[in-house]
Amino acid sequence: MTRYIINRVFWLIIVLLVVSFITFSLMHLVPGGPWDKEKTLAPQVVDALNKKYGLDKPFYAQFGDFIWGILHGDLGVSYSFQDRSVTSIILQGLPKTATLGVIAFILAILIGIPFGMAAALKQNSIVDYLSVIFSTIFASIPGFVLGILLIIIFSVELHWLPTGGWGSIQQIIMPAFALATLPAAFIARITRASTLEVLRQDYVRTAQAMGIKQRTILVRHILRNALIPVVTMAGPELAFLISGSFIIENLFSIPGIGRMFVNGVFARDYGLIMGSVIFYGFVIAGLNLVVDILYAVIDPRIRYD
Amino acid sequence: MTIAAESVRPHHTLWGDAWIRLRRNKLAVTGGVLILLIALIAIIYPFFSKYDFASQDLNAILQSPSSEHLLGTDELGRDVLTRLIYGARTSLMVGIFTQLIVLAIGLPLGAFSGATGGRTDNFIMRFVDVIYAFPDLLLIILLRSILGGSIYMIFLAIGLVNWVGVARLVRGQILSLKQRDFVTAARVLGGSGGYITTRHLLPNSLGPVIVTVTFNIPRAIFTEAALSYIGIGVQPPTPSWGAMIRDGYNVIFAAPHLVLFPAIAIGIIMLSFTFLGDGLRDALDPRLRR
Numbered sequence: 182m183t184r185y186i187i188n189r190v191f192w193l194i195i196v197l198l199v200v201s202f203i204t205f206s207l208m209h210l211v212p213g214g215p216w217d218k219e220k221t222l223a224p225q226v227v228d229a230l231n232k233k234y235g236l237d238k239p240f241y242a243q244f245g246d247f248i249w250g251i252l253h254g255d256l257g258v259s260y261s262f263q264d265r266s267v268t269s270i271i272l273q274g275l276p277k278t279a280t281l282g283v284i285a286f287i288l289a290i291l292i293g294i295p296f297g298m299a300a301a302l303k304q305n306s307i308v309d310y311l312s313v314i315f316s317t318i319f320a321s322i323p324g325f326v327l328g329i330l331l332i333i334i335f336s337v338e339l340h341w342l343p344t345g346g347w348g349s350i351q352q353i354i355m356p357a358f359a360l361a362t363l364p365a366a367f368i369a370r371i372t373r374a375s376t377l378e379v380l381r382q383d384y385v386r387t388a389q390a391m392g393i394k395q396r397t398i399l400v401r402h403i404l405r406n407a408l409i410p411v412v413t414m415a416g417p418e419l420a421f422l423i424s425g426s427f428i429i430e431n432l433f434s435i436p437g438i439g440r441m442f443v444n445g446v447f448a449r450d451y452g453l454i455m456g457s458v459i460f461y462g463f464v465i466a467g468l469n470l471v472v473d474i475l476y477a478v479i480d481p482r483i484r485y486d
Numbered sequence: 487m488t489i490a491a492e493s494v495r496p497h498h499t500l501w502g503d504a505w506i507r508l509r510r511n512k513l514a515v516t517g518g519v520l521i522l523l524i525a526l527i528a529i530i531y532p533f534f535s536k537y538d539f540a541s542q543d544l545n546a547i548l549q550s551p552s553s554e555h556l557l558g559t560d561e562l563g564r565d566v567l568t569r570l571i572y573g574a575r576t577s578l579m580v581g582i583f584t585q586l587i588v589l590a591i592g593l594p595l596g597a598f599s600g601a602t603g604g605r606t607d608n609f610i611m612r613f614v615d616v617i618y619a620f621p622d623l624l625l626i627i628l629l630r631s632i633l634g635g636s637i638y639m640i641f642l643a644i645g646l647v648n649w650v651g652v653a654r655l656v657r658g659q660i661l662s663l664k665q666r667d668f669v670t671a672a673r674v675l676g677g678s679g680g681y682i683t684t685r686h687l688l689p690n691s692l693g694p695v696i697v698t699v700t701f702n703i704p705r706a707i708f709t710e711a712a713l714s715y716i717g718i719g720v721q722p723p724t725p726s727w728g729a730m731i732r733d734g735y736n737v738i739f740a741a742p743h744l745v746l747f748p749a750i751a752i753g754i755i756m757l758s759f760t761f762l763g764d765g766l767r768d769a770l771d772p773r774l775r776r
Contacts, residue, residue, distance in 0.1 A: 199616050207632055321760035322753045323708050325715070329731065329749040333742045344738070421621070428623075428712050442624075443716050446631050454628065461624055 186474060193466045200462045201251070205244050208451045234258060247455075256456030261448035267456030271438055277347055278430065278437030282422040284353060285360035289418070292365040294411065297372025298404075304377065312369060319366035325428045328359035332432075345434035356433040360426055364418045371414055376407040412479060416472030420465040500693075500770075507769040514765020517758040524755065528574040537565035539572040540723045551743065558743050560734065570747055572725040577755060580641065580710040581703040587645025588702060592652030593688070593695070599653065600660030601683045611657065614650045622647050626709060630718055637720050640713065644706050655698055659691030693770035700763035704756040711752050727752050 222230075231237045235246055250257060256267040300312035319327075335355065336344045346352050379385060380403065388398045427439025434440075438457060445453035508514055532538075542562040549559040557566040599610040617625070625647045633639035663669060664687070672682050713719030714728030722729065727748040734744030 196616050199613075200620065203616075204628065207628060210632060317760070317764075318757065321704065321756050323712075323756065325708075325712060326749045326753045326756075329745055332738065333746055337739055337742045428715065431716055443627075443718075446627055446718060449631070454631065458624060458628060461621065465621065 182477065185477075189470055189473065193470060196466060197459070197462055198248070201248065201459055202244065204455050204458050205247060208455050209240060251459065256460060257452045259445070259450055259453045259456075261445065261450040261453065267453055267460075270441055270453060271457065271460055274436060274438035274441045277435055278423060278426060278439060281353065281356060281360065281430075281435065281437065282419065282426060284357045285422050285426075286364070286415075286419055288357055288361035289364035289368055289422075292361065293368025294372050294408070296365075297369040298376055298407070300369070300373045301376035301380065301407075302399075309373075312373065316366040316369040316373075319362045320370065322362075323428075324359040324361075324363055325432060327362055328355060328429060328432050331355045331359060345432070347435045352433070352435075356429050356435060359432075360422060360429050364422065367414060367418065368411055371410050372407060375410045376403060379403050379407045382406075409476070409479060413472065413476055416469045420468050423461075423464060423468075504693075504766075504769040508765050511765040511768065513761040514769070517761030517765070520754065520758040521762065524574050524758075525578055528571055528578060531568075531571045535565075535568055535571075537568040539564065539569050539725045550741070557747050558741070560730075560744050561737055561741075566730075566744065566747060569725045569730060570727070570751055573727045573730060573748065574751065574755075576637070576720060576724060576726045577707045577710065577752075579637075580644070581707050581759075583638075583641040584644040584648065584706040585699050585702055587641060588649045588652050589695075589699065591645070592649035593656055595649070596653035596656030597660055597683055597688055600657035600664070601679060601687065603661075607657070611654075614653050617647065617650045618654065622705075623709060623712065626713070627718065630713065635718065635721050637724060640710060640719060644709050648702055648706065651702065652695060652698055655694055656688075656691055659694060660687045663687050663690055697763055697767045697770060700759060700766055704759035707755060707759075708752065 228237070235243060238246070247257060254268060256271065259265050259267050259270055262270060296312045296316070300309040303309055332344050332355065335342045342351050342355055343349075345356075385398060385402055388402055389395075426437065427443055429435075430437045430439040431443060438460070442454070442457040444450075445457065508518075542564055551558045557570065560566055560569070595610060599607045626643050629643040629646060630640065633643055660683070669682060669686055672686055677685075710719055710726065711728030711731075714726040715732045717732060719728055720726045730748040731745050734741065734748070738745050
């Protein structure tokens with residue numbers, strides 16, 4: 182197990198280094214520098230700025246500086262927000278994105294698992310068909326489209342909820358739902374499939390033959406085993422919720438990291454773009470690692486070494 | 487002998503079988519018919535329409551649907567139905583061209599990696615894993631901000647990120663096919679590596695590739711819509727559903743239909759491709775073959 186974790190962390194570092202290098206080189210290929218504004222600066226000023234930010238050094242030295250900075254929690258400087266580091270911008274947006282992501286994640290579990298379970302336990306019933314139809318539809322319609330429909334119904338027509346913003350519970354309801362439907366549909370599908378699989382297992386039949394109460398079998402035997410694949414999906418899902426939320430953040434005017442990233446793209450703020458990409462890389466790789474380890478903890482049959 | 491065998495059981499090919507199974511799947515047929523219908527309308531509509539997507543009529547702005555303008559007009563007095571249909575052209579083009587790029591890179595690289603094996607394979611797959619682990623949209627936005635905003639560069643940005651899925655799939659297919667008896671037989675008979683890859687390995691891994699591409703198309707369409715919605719997709723006046731939502735959103739309380747119709751259009755096209763993809767997957771799965 183320890184060897185497995187060390188191996189994984191080693192690969193994680195390699196992956197992040199490669200991602201940083203690709204991003205860094207791409208940013209260097211972009212025509213135009215960070216000081217290209219409507220007002221052209223005097224060459225002396227540009228030289229001074231380049232010197233201040235270390236942009237006069239050769240490419241590899243700049244990359245080295247950048248990696249050194251990352252190791253110290255410094256994701257570089259933003260070129261469009263004066264006096265602010267990328268780290269502070271991300272730290273400002275992160276709580277909003279994370280809150281939204283976690284709420285959506287909980288919502289997806291609360292919707293997905295019961296529906297998937299009910300569908301499998303009552304296979305080929307009306308509950309099953311409805312659950313399959315809904316999960317198929319919601320798995321293919323993007324949250325963005327759903328968000329728009331929600332806004333039209335609940336904000337424009339009924340005037341029940343605000344169209345966007347951040348701070349009150351009313352403002353979270355629609356974006357959380359829009360974000361949760363896709364993972365909820367996936368979780369329902371996986372839960373249904375894995376429950377059907379578990380129901381056919383010998384240990385369930387044995388438990389039934391022994392006369393154990395149906396409830397006990399459901400909780401102790403079926404639920405625990407059926408949820409293993411759901412947990413494996415949880416890492417990528419949570420990563421999806423955190424990284425995929427920037428369209429939803431834009432739609433609902435939520436000042437999270439996704440929206441800041443998009444603003445950075447508009448302002449051609451390469452410092453901010455690069456810092457965000459690497460931040461996302463860390464979050465996603467880290468979450469996937471945690472889930473793979475959790476996977477082994479939950480299911481003792483899985484051994485990595 | 488052959489005559490006797492044929493009279494017992496008519497000759498079925500994998501593709502013939504798949505076609506029969508696909509036709510029995512109602513959802514897949516509905517999806518396929520809708521896609522063909524949308525494509526057909528997108529191609530022939532401009533020859534019959536009295537409006538074009540860019541001409542403005544400032545005397546008729548923000549109108550609700552009427553017999554004159556079936557889906558109403560936008561904030562510049564442009565016919566929404568016309569823009570929606572031209573938007574379908576953009577979407578379908580994105581779907582097709584991105585997947586051509588995906589196939590052009592993913593198929594040969596995946597096949598090469600799987601057929602060669604060893605250190606080359608390991609190296610290519612590590613690179614693929616790195617890209618695969620990353621959220622698509624993030625990399626696409628990154629590439630888009632480097633490549634610029636022309637529609638071809640958007641095809642390229644999406645294609646350059648999405649090929650990894652196909653490369654992985656083809657490699658996996660080829661690795662498992664390599665162990666099969668008919669490949670061993672071909673090798674024993676003296677077939678060269680290139681011959682075996684192109685004549686035996688690739689054709690046999692085509693089914694899953696078709697399914698994956700069918701699922702990739704709606705994703706690419708949505709990616710373009712999302713890029714255009716945040717304002718870094720296709721540039722005006724080229725109509726795009728994402729851009730229509732962006733423009734219409736400013737006047738959503740006055741004219742919700744401007745946002746509603748393109749949103750529904752995205753939903754329908756994505757559902758259609760998913761239904762077709764589900765149907766194809768079931769139809770091409772040889773384990774279901776009777």
